[in-house]
Amino acid sequence: MDSPDSSGAQKAFGFAPPSDSAEIGIRAGVTFVGIQAHSVVNKVHGTRLSGFCSVNPYRGCEHACAYCYARYTHEFLDRKPGEEFERRVYVKLNAPEAFARDLRRTRGISQSQILFGSATDPYQPAEARFHLTERMLARLLPMKGLSIGIVTKSPLIERDLDLLRELSRRHDLELLISCAFSEEEVRIQRLLEPRVVSPARRLQTIARFAEAGVRVGLLCAPLIPGINDSQEALRSLCGRAREAGAFDISGQVLFLGRATREPFFQWLQRHRPDLMDGYRRGYAGGLELREDWRHIVEERLLNARMACGLTGLMHRRRDDAPREVTALEELEPPESPPPGNGKSCLP
Numbered sequence: 001m002d003s004p005d006s007s008g009a010q011k012a013f014g015f016a017p018p019s020d021s022a023e024i025g026i027r028a029g030v031t032f033v034g035i036q037a038h039s040v041v042n043k044v045h046g047t048r049l050s051g052f053c054s055v056n057p058y059r060g061c062e063h064a065c066a067y068c069y070a071r072y073t074h075e076f077l078d079r080k081p082g083e084e085f086e087r088r089v090y091v092k093l094n095a096p097e098a099f100a101r102d103l104r105r106t107r108g109i110s111q112s113q114i115l116f117g118s119a120t121d122p123y124q125p126a127e128a129r130f131h132l133t134e135r136m137l138a139r140l141l142p143m144k145g146l147s148i149g150i151v152t153k154s155p156l157i158e159r160d161l162d163l164l165r166e167l168s169r170r171h172d173l174e175l176l177i178s179c180a181f182s183e184e185e186v187r188i189q190r191l192l193e194p195r196v197v198s199p200a201r202r203l204q205t206i207a208r209f210a211e212a213g214v215r216v217g218l219l220c221a222p223l224i225p226g227i228n229d230s231q232e233a234l235r236s237l238c239g240r241a242r243e244a245g246a247f248d249i250s251g252q253v254l255f256l257g258r259a260t261r262e263p264f265f266q267w268l269q270r271h272r273p274d275l276m277d278g279y280r281r282g283y284a285g286g287l288e289l290r291e292d293w294r295h296i297v298e299e300r301l302l303n304a305r306m307a308c309g310l311t312g313l314m315h316r317r318r319d320d321a322p323r324e325v326t327a328l329e330e331l332e333p334p335e336s337p338p339p340g341n342g343k344s345c346l347p
């Protein structure tokens with residue numbers, strides 16, 4: 001039985017409850033569970049990240065980053081935010097069709113950024129099998145003038161290079177390759193992000209898209225105090241990202257939500273027990289690092305940006321003027337009814 005809280009959250013995030021889901025495959029210890037979603041576009045307001053429409057075709061993520069803030073989303077499905085988040089991935093099988101519907105009916109979507117990957121990685125390994133992100137992006141080809149962002153750590157995004165290049169001609173598209181470790185920090189990176197490619201490989205992805213003329217930036221997140229926030233490491237990382245062709249660099253200090261705190265503290269206890277005390281004090285007030293410490297970390301990133309020639313605001317849209325979007329109505333209706341006998345689980 002769902003708790004009242006989890007049921008409300010399921011509605012808000014367009015989930016189907018687990019009782020109406022079915023296991024659709026297992027690979028390398030990861031179980032994929034197919035679900036039907038009423039919607040895949042979620043307007044985000046009133047949080048530390050706001051003013052955009054988030055799109056997430058998968059719940060859970062095999063990349064298994066110890067610090068992942070999206071772990072709480074598994075609690076909405078009455079699943080544990082620890083290992084189950086990494087080993088039981090929910091696949092919104094009807095995401096492309098739901099996305100096309102959402103594009104037509106979500107008020108104000110044409111003036112918001114449509115952000116793929118604000119919670120879980122849209123190019124995580126499941127995407128190689130299910131192609132949901134690719135099929136949703138293809139739905140945007142008949143249109144022009146939207147603002148689209150994609151955040152990923154995965155080189156699988158290179159599979160869609162031709163599609164993304166075409167979309168960048170029609171829309172205000174920006175790719176953000178997420179990497180907060182320099183190449184010298186690869187040992188600790190592997191411990192924190194056990195199934196994510198190396199920083200060097202992520203910089204190659206930046207280079208590939210930059211060479212293809214697609215706007216691509218570095219998202220330096222999360223900055224983890226005492227682990228990857230040294231001035232030297234940030235200068236090295238930012239310098240290499242700029243050499244690779246990153247148009248901008250932005251970042252975010254570690255955010256420790258309730259569901260993330262326990263797995264992260266377990267990791268810390270095992271690998272960096274010397275930092276435990278500082279973390280308890282730094283995050284004693286809640287989800288964010290205490291303000292004065294946070295400013296120190298943010299200042300280091302700003303210095304690193306400036307050292308490689310970036311000044312001004314981080315991560316600003318190319319064009320802040322209202323955009324004219326055409327052909328919204330030209331999106332074709334869903335090609336077929338949603339899989340699962342059309343059974344839909346949310347009102």
Ligand code: SF4
Nearest residue numbers: 061064065068120121
């Ligand atoms: S890649 Fe992103 S979504 Fe996946 S586990 Fe890591 S932080 Fe979470």
